[in-house]
Amino acid sequence: MNTLRAFWESQQDRLFFLPPMPEQADPLALMALLLVAGLLVGEGLHRTLGLSRIVGYVLAGALAGPGALNWLDRETLALARPVADAALGLLLLETGRNLDLGWLRANPMLLRTAAAESGLAFAGVFVFSLVVVGLSPAWSAATAAITMTSAPAVVLLTAEECRAQGQVTQRTLLLTAISCALAFVVFALVLGLIHAEEAGDGLNAFIHPLWVLGGGALIALLCARLALGLAARLERGGAGQVFVLVAAALLAIGLARMAAVPVFLSLFLMGVAVGRLDSKRVLTYTSLPQGHWILAIVLFVVTGAMLPLGDATGLMLLQALGLIVVRGLAKFAGVMATGKNDLPVGRRRLLGLGVQPLSATAVFMAAELAAFYPEVSAQTLLLPLLAAAVMEFIGPQLCRRAFVLAGEAALPSREPPP
Amino acid sequence: MNAFANLPFATSRPLTLGVELELQLVSPRDYDLTRAATDLLASLHHDGRCGDVKLEITESMIEVNTQPRQDVTAIAADLEGLRGLLVEHCRRNNVAICGGGTHAFHRWPERRICPGERFAFLNERYGYLSKQFTVFGQHIHIGVTSGDEAIWLTHALNMYVPHFVVLSASSPFVDGTDTAFDSARLNAVSAFPLSGQAPDVSDWAAFLDHMAVLQACGVAESIKDLYWDVRPKPEYGTVEVRVCDTPLTIDRAAELAAFAQSLARWLLRERPPIDPAKQSLVARYNKFQACRFGFDAELADPLARCKRPIVETLAGLLDRLIEDARDLGCDRQIEALRRLVESRQGDATVLRGLARSAGSLNELTRAATEFFARPSCYHHHD
Structure with missing residues (x-):
């Protein structure tokens, strides 16, 4: 390296166009390398061990991130954040579109199941955080809000990866979408609680949740109407409609970032709005372009790098495992306790397994909170983040296993992603 | 010893009806x-x-079977019950x-074979044809009193295969494309080596001999392996018409059952002369005409040595059947078919208009799911 540097500097006198020898890799180049590394690790684990590709992407990010090799430092991570926001946003847009209210009307039992599994998960994690870990009520509620939902990105991509179709897959997607909706509302309320507890600020405690929910809804409605209005003027099913949908989603992401409204919430609501407002079915049959797998790799590499692996102590890891067990049992019990006449017991067991993932949405929710109270949250949010870290590696496998055992995955599935 | 030597033909009440719909x-x-x-x-x-x-x-397919019934009213009630059950x-x-x-735009490689020994066997034997066989038909069983009667009626009904095809045609689209056929479904069936017409045998004993040959040569193990347009079904004591597309509505399914029952009654009563050997000369051509052109088909008549527009023969046939239909209690359904022939607005035309x-x-x-979700007009009024 020194020889190269000496040679480079010796040439600078003669070749005036040469820039100074770069001190560090360009973040974009680094991201590109990480993408390839994520892809290779993901494919390698998938082909050799049959693991979900997502596990490989997260592993590549975690190894390269600040917690391990630090190839991907915090500055580079910050640069990659808009891309990761876009990836999560687009996947949550799809999750929102999956929230099929017509199905809920035809089968109200599903709503009861969703309420039971999300509600029990929230209650279980809240009590665990408060009593066992000793967090304050507000931070316990924050931990519960962050971890009560399943992982929409993981579930959606796993279903696509396995080309899974059937009741376990469809219900896992639906329950995930409902638990997202519930978690986002609870999360907004918890923001207020945190402000009240940390800053004793009644005004912000009241206004901030309204800003988050109202702002998210407004952005969602505006961008959904824009997408539908423009798409109606274009050829049905053509590339133009896909372009309009993606462009409107990116606009929503940009607006949400500018207004400090969570991107995941705005895009989820936009997905719901696009589904609900599309009475002429202009965009109903328009799917995201297949290229969203590239964004998914970015998302999970960045998520892996954001995991606080270096900060964990043995006790914290133990607490995180405890949280995972409590949450897992609560979700499983919620699914098993409802819908006895609706879905055979074997299928319900697999559904209870399918809704277990915990991933990027939780990590990004934690990041939203951490932005306000960095000192306090560094410790208190370690618990849900560590739980998410562990589940990054287990969740995709559990979900995949559920789809395979249900006979809903298209096997053999060791093929390139769609 | 072959399995067909003493295959009994179960007797059933004459003209008993049963309908199967693949959905x-x-x-x-x-x-x-x-x-x-x-x-x-x-x-x-x-x-x-x-x-x-x-x-x-x-x-991606599911089959509904009605109970064996004596009249179309009961068949319509069964179909309505099954429709309501499944839609809900x-x-x-x-x-x-x-x-x-047919489904208008599905990709056949994405289809999954159902679990079960029989389906695994078919998939193993026919390869990709088994997934391409994701097409949807209506089968109509008509009760007969003996094996000999079943063979005669099979031959007689074979002459009317194009008529069943035209009245039921509802598969103009395949792979996202308008095929220019009114019934493209039967092209998928034709790919199977044991499809087509039943052999020209004179009675049940001759039929069993024929089956024994097929079995001895390893061509077919049972009658289930034969995808003929019309075939005897000895275990039910019926003759099965297998060429209809599944219609868009269960009302049309009931009308087709009424047509089959009235036609069988008229044939068995009148016993018009049949010549299976001569008919077989034009059978494939006539079926193609019906599939391709629907109500515009022109059928070859090997006995009269001419061709005739199918709408003319259909209109005349329905006129002849109305008395039998009245006796069977299914004249409303036959009247509905007469209106269909007059208007020529079959399901294939409806689907093209919708597209x-x-x-x-x-x-x-x-839109097709909404058609199917409509309650039957026959069930409420009867």
């Missing part, structure tokens, strides 16, 4: 075919009063269900 299971998200059949059956609770619900070869059950499981002989107005094949299939 499409689609996702309400995009109206493409979806994997749903085993899930739906696993959670379906019903008393079997109206008949049965069964798996078909791929997971599918709705609770976020699946939509529709008729039509033009809806602008997408997803919307076309959604």
